[in-house]
Amino acid sequence: MKLRLGLMGLALALMLGESLALSPKGSAQENSTEATKRKVRVRTVPDYPSLAKQLKVTGKVKIEATVTADGHVTTTRVIGGSPLLVNSAIDAVKKWRFEAAPKETTEIVEFEFDSQSAK
Numbered sequence: 001m002k003l004r005l006g007l008m009g010l011a012l013a014l015m016l017g018e019s020l021a022l023s024p025k026g027s028a029q030e031n032s033t034e035a036t037k038r039k040v041r042v043r044t045v046p047d048y049p050s051l052a053k054q055l056k057v058t059g060k061v062k063i064e065a066t067v068t069a070d071g072h073v074t075t076t077r078v079i080g081g082s083p084l085l086v087n088s089a090i091d092a093v094k095k096w097r098f099e100a101a102p103k104e105t106t107e108i109v110e111f112e113f114d115s116q117s118a119k
Contacts (some may be wrong), residue, residue: 008067008074020075029049036109038067038071038098038099038101038105038107039098039099040056040096040098040099041071041074041097041098041099042095042096042097042099043096044092044093044095044096045087046088046091046092046093046111046113047088047091048088048090048113049084049085049087049088051084052084052085052088052113053081055084056115057082057085057113058113058114058115059082059083059112059113060080060081060110060111060112061078061080061081061082061086061089061110061111061113062078062079062080062081062087062109062110063076063077063078063079063089063090063093063108063109063110063111064076064077064078064106064107064108064109065093065096065106065107065108065109066104066105066106067098067101067104067105067106068104069100069102069103070100070113071097071098071099071100071101072097072098072103073093073094073095073098073099075097076090076093076094078090079108081111082113085111085113088112088115091108092111093111096109099100
């Protein structure tokens, strides 16, 4: 009986400890999903690099862009994508203009390069 109560207490402690450990992580996820996405006023389509066309490279490029309050892209960071496609995507997103906002934001932009756009 004592062993059973000890195991139940241990299980309860583990469950409580686990829920306490997950609380900060859960609130961080809520904050990131609450961020509103700014609308794009001017959008530039990236050029399909000729080497990527020749090699038939396709795929997605994901860029994190820092956007000023007035809507200009100031910095970019590559999150993922083929090195053959990345520079074209960065050049395009730097030309984008977003709607004005009260403060600087970070936006995630994804470009898809496929055989239809390689013409």
